[in-house]
Amino acid sequence: MTQQPPNMNLSVDEALERILQRVPVLEPVSVPLSQAFGLILAEEVRSPADLPGWDNSAVDGFAVRSEDFATGEALLEVVGEAYAGRIPDLSVASGQALRITTGAPMPAGADAAVMVEDTCLEGGRVRARGRVSAGQNVRRAGEALREGQRVLLPGRVLDPAALGMAATVGRSTLRCHPRPQVAVLSTGDELVEPGLPLRPGQIHDSNSYTLEGLVRLAGGEPVRFGLLEDRLEVLKQALRRSAEETDLVLTSAGVSMGERDLVRAALEALGGELDLWKVRMRPGKPLAFGSLGGVPMIGLPGNPVSSMIGFEVFVRPALRKMAGHPAESRRVLRARLAEAVDKPQALRVFARCRLAESADGSWRLHLTGPQGSGILMSMLEAQALAILPEGVARMEAGDEVEVRLLDHLEGWRLQVRP
Ligand code: AMP
Ligand code: MG
Numbered sequence: 349m350t351q352q353p354p355n356m357n358l359s360v361d362e363a364l365e366r367i368l369q370r371v372p373v374l375e376p377v378s379v380p381l382s383q384a385f386g387l388i389l390a391e392e393v394r395s396p397a398d399l400p401g402w403d404n405s406a407v408d409g410f411a412v413r414s415e416d417f418a419t420g421e422a423l424l425e426v427v428g429e430a431y432a433g434r435i436p437d438l439s440v441a442s443g444q445a446l447r448i449t450t451g452a453p454m455p456a457g458a459d460a461a462v463m464v465e466d467t468c469l470e471g472g473r474v475r476a477r478g479r480v481s482a483g484q485n486v487r488r489a490g491e492a493l494r495e496g497q498r499v500l501l502p503g504r505v506l507d508p509a510a511l512g513m514a515a516t517v518g519r520s521t522l523r524c525h526p527r528p529q530v531a532v533l534s535t536g537d538e539l540v541e542p543g544l545p546l547r548p549g550q551i552h553d554s555n556s557y558t559l560e561g562l563v564r565l566a567g568g569e570p571v572r573f574g575l576l577e578d579r580l581e582v583l584k585q586a587l588r589r590s591a592e593e594t595d596l597v598l599t600s601a602g603v604s605m606g607e608r609d610l611v612r613a614a615l616e617a618l619g620g621e622l623d624l625w626k627v628r629m630r631p632g633k634p635l636a637f638g639s640l641g642g643v644p645m646i647g648l649p650g651n652p653v654s655s656m657i658g659f660e661v662f663v664r665p666a667l668r669k670m671a672g673h674p675a676e677s678r679r680v681l682r683a684r685l686a687e688a689v690d691k692p693q694a695l696r697v698f699a700r701c702r703l704a705e706s707a708d709g710s711w712r713l714h715l716t717g718p719q720g721s722g723i724l725m726s727m728l729e730a731q732a733l734a735i736l737p738e739g740v741a742r743m744e745a746g747d748e749v750e751v752r753l754l755d756h757l758e759g760w761r762l763q764v765r766p
Pocket of ligand 1: 534535536538539552553555556603604609651652
């Protein structure tokens with residue numbers, strides 16, 4: 349018989365705090381720039397030099413001396429060319445101009461550039477009209493960056509601009525927290541791979557697909573361990589192997605009260621530690637957290653919505669901590685319920701909602717249909733989770749609640765509803 353863990357029926361906040369205390373931040377490693385996208389930087393990056401390293405032209409045109417334009421027009425002798433990529437050996441004397449391309453170092457003698465569009469060639473000479481001031485169309489040495497200037501700080505997400513900046517200052521590798529490898533195990537005798545026919549009583553495994561997607565969105569790398577029967581030996585072997593090969597083990601199902609709910613028993617039989625079990629929330633109550641050989645393990649409930657909400661509330665923050673994120677990123681706002689909701693008084697309820705803007709600019713929350721923990725349609729439509737607090741048994745239409753935006757999904761969500 350499985351032992352009861354010391355921490356049963358914790359509140360969401362207590363459980364999250366325990367989990368976050370116990371998952372490690374992964375040790376930084378050196379990562380090639382081309383593989384660092386989305387990782388979290390673990391060092392400070394400075395510019396080794398002024399940038400640009402020399403005054404250069406911001407336009408394609410002619411390098412000139414502004415004093416030659418005192419009358420508002422000049423006809424200048426074209427004495428040569430300056431290209432990006434090398435320092436010109438020619439200089440510009442009074443009455444002369446040098447053809448120049450964008451990014452080419454300014455030649456000695458010239459203090460401005462005129463755009464080719466504002467000029468016309470007359471034989472070997474160029475005519476330009478208009479006022480030209482000193483420095484016009486010239487990018488100054490050091491105007492973008494100064495030698496020694498800090499450009500990236502630890503904790504920075506390596507987004508496109510950050511990668512570009514690292515490359516700009518010449519870095520080919522960066523010290524980053526590695527992407528957490530996350531084992532995804534679906535347990536349950538009733539499960540069948542999608543694509544295969546179902547016998548009576550069987551269902552297709554959907555949790556491994558939702559969880560693998562959520563792992564990716566949270567910055568982890570899912571490692572698929574497939575479908576596992578509800579047999580102690582099978583579960584023990586898969587748990588042992590997944591804890592050896594990954595940074596975090598995620599299981600779905602087999603953690604509630606049923607006779608075939610053997611995930612906790614398998615963990616303990618392997619000498620692992622079960623730290624907490626069951627959280628005062630809905631959906632997602634039968635959640636387990638523990639560790640095996642120092643590798644954290646989170647046992648999510650089997651119901652498809654429960655496993656997704658358990659991921660959102662506990663796994664996502666844990667993964668972000670492991671990946672080196674300094675802070676939670678979810679946007680939270682307050683909004684009014686468009687309809688009344690009954691709830692168990694002792695539990696915190698995460699209601700799946702759509703947001704609609706009212707005429708006065710405030711937000712109203714509409715439940716995404718039936719909220720049963722097996723009804724995945726409620727997640728498919730959800731833009732946000734309304735957080736219905738412990739201590740109340742009913743929320744009325746018009747009540748204001750805290751809302752957590754699931755806006756990481758927006759880029760993926762189709763506008764078309766089935
Ligand atoms: P359990 O936690 O094992 O009692 O499972 C709770 C419910 O979730 C049952 O109705 C299971 O059939 C269902 N379930 C378990 N695993 C999955 C899965 N991988 N995909 C879809 N549904 C599942
Ligand atoms: Mg089961």
